[in-house]
Amino acid sequence: MIIGIVAGVVCFLAATSLKTALGYDDSLDAFGVHCIAASSGALLTGVFASKEISGADGSVNHQLWGVGTTLIYGFVMSFIILKVIDMTIGLRVTEEQEREGLDLSLHGERVE
Numbered sequence: 001m002i003i004g005i006v007a008g009v010v011c012f013l014a015a016t017s018l019k020t021a022l023g024y025d026d027s028l029d030a031f032g033v034h035c036i037a038a039s040s041g042a043l044l045t046g047v048f049a050s051k052e053i054s055g056a057d058g059s060v061n062h063q064l065w066g067v068g069t070t071l072i073y074g075f076v077m078s079f080i081i082l083k084v085i086d087m088t089i090g091l092r093v094t095e096e097q098e099r100e101g102l103d104l105s106l107h108g109e110r111v112e
Contacts, residue, residue, distance in 0.1 A: 003044045009038035039067050 015032030026032065041081030049056065085091060097105040104110060 003041050003048065006044060007037045010040045013094040033072070039071070059094050 011033055014036035015026075015029040017104050018036075019029070019032060024031070024058060043060060046060035049059070082091065093106070094100065
């Protein structure tokens with residue numbers, strides 16, 4: 001329960017205050033929700049791990065190694081995927097499509 005409460009508070013702060021402070025654009029709050037909450041939950045698992053209950057000899061250091069490895073892997077793979085997309089179809093729409101609106105220019109959707 002403590003992990004859930006802490007992860008929820010940290011997640012809320014990351015999706016609101018951290019995003020505002022750093023000025024990054026994340027309309028779905030994927031970073032604040034998935035990255036920050038998952039990382040804090042994983043680290044706290046090491047804090048509350050008990051060998052008597054789980055049988056595992058875990059610690060915060062093990063969790064920190066796992067979270068760090070996952071973050072690096074995710075960053076590297078995302079970077080590679082973005083580069084491949086950029087080289088093939090591109091990451092940005094044209095200025096005209098942006099002005100017209102993506103719903104209309106890409107999907108043909110109109111508000112009626």
